[in-house]
Amino acid sequence: MRKLQVSGFYRDVDLGDPINTLDEIEKKIAEKLGFKASTDDRFKVLEMHVDLDLEGFEHTDEDGEPTGIALPYVVTIEKNTATILSIRRNWKEEDEKHQKRQHFVHYGYIPGFGFYCFGIVHLLGAFAKSGTSILRQLVDAGSLANLPGGFKTRGLRVKGDDTPIAPGEFRDVDVPSGAMKDNIMPLPYKEPSQTLITLLNQIIEDGRRFASAGDLKVSDMSSQSPVGTTLAILERTLKVMSAIQARIHYSMKQEFKLLKEIIENNAPADYDYQPETGNKKARKRDYAMVNVIPVSDPNAATMSQKVVQYQAVLQLAQTAPQLYNLPFLHRQMLGVIGIKNAAKLVPLPEDEKPCDPVTENMNVLKSKPLKAFMYQDHEAHIKVHMAAMQDPKIKQVIGQNPQAPMMMQAMQAHITEHVGMEYRRQMQQQMGIEIPYSEDGEENMSPEMEMKIARMAVPVAQQLLNQNQTAMAAQQAQQAQNDPIVQMQMQELKLKQQEVQLKQQKMVMDASAKADQIEIEKARIMAQKEIAGMQVGAKTAKDKADLEAKQQLEGLRIGAQTGQAKAQMNTEKIRMGVDLLKHNSTQQKKGNK
16 A cells, blocks of 8 residues: 555545454355455555546537536545545546546356346246255265164163164163053154255256256257258257357457557557567557457357267258359368367368479379469469360379269369459459459459459450450460361362462473473583593693603612712721721730731
8 A cells, every 4th residue: 555655546635543343244255155254454445437527637619618417437445534535536538538448358158137146046946946955955864874863761770881882893781661662652753755855956957047047958859850950959959058158248348349449548659579460560550450359150159069069060051062062161170179270180272382393283183272372373374284184194093083073073162263363463463553452352452443354354355355265266276277178179279279379380390390301412512522631631631641650760770879879989988997997906015916
């Protein structure tokens, strides 16, 4: 209390020592809650949300005159001394209407006649009290029946009568007169009454029905019972619980609303980090533009009820499967019954990633979902998929698979998706604008934008229609050319054209042959002249070659004779030199002697 006073939250006034007195209401509440009322050394602070017309803070009209309307305030007082600790306005400062702010959320079980709702204790209190009373009577009757009491004569003496008789024990008894049975008279205690047991069971059953706490054994029902019948029984049995679930859902929604407003009013304007999307200065604005709501289902109180509801939807889907998103429905069913990793068990097209057309063909053969993306080359995908569908080898293999119709249907749906996206791309290209698109199919488009696109699309759609009609006519003409009858007529026409061409070629060849014959005669004469000239030249060249050969032979002979003479002269010189050396050597030997 002192901290709150010093911080300015409460007025700094002297409250003295805490005085705790318990009134009769507090004592009764403590008794009902099951504990003893006691006092402690704390101040009792009462916070009251009231409407007051305070002097100096009156509500005024447009002319500034007081209207006398009480405004909402939060007044806090100390209970024992009745000292006012604080008075705060209970409306937003910028609110000119002074509307009262909501601070509390009431989680009610079952609505009552006053402010507070009824709880389990209120509903089952009388049944519980009656059942407890009957149960105690049954226990007392059984105890008294097992250990009965009675009367005995004054003179009858039992040895050890202070202790109970053990099983198989016999005690001595002093009987004053007569038989022992005449001196003992047991009181007529009855066994536990069957009527009370039946009444106890009835009270318990009525209490369960009143509080809707009874159990429905679905297993006891026939397996051939329609799902609608089972769902109706569940709805009737869980009617009260479903209403409670809806009230708790609404109360939690109100509490989330209060928390959102608190965060909106007190959160800083900036994030401490840079978000992946959006602005860093959007933290406070994020809560101003959204509502926080619970994700619970207020229409289903138990898992059994949800399972039966989904079973009913599955039965409806079997009658018209083309209207339902069966993979998403099965995944939701798995989530309701608590199966983990439902995304891996039942993949959805939304979970698929972009891939090439060959991989998509493989996924079709493996019965995997397909999904087209806006940025892909749709014409290439369509051609590859159509080629795979027309491949005789693939047709033969798939034809033996019992799931072949489903595969073909999935492929056709995927091709249709590519066709639609390609048409959208062509329209955007012709219009010169980009049409808003989202992967989930929920385009966020304003009415003005939708009307603008619709008006622009009319002439573009007609132009695209004309282009497609022209292309289709050309394709049909090409297909007509592939007709066997047309091909036979074209072949006959080609044969006739070939005959005319052959005749023309023959005439040209005849004229060419005569011209070639004249040219050949001219060439023969010229060749004879050239041959005669060549013979004269050959003879002259031969005579010249013979003369040159003779001159070369004569020169070789003279050269050989000259070389032989030179060799003889050299040999003579060598011999003379040797004789001179021998003479000189003989003279030297003589001189030495």
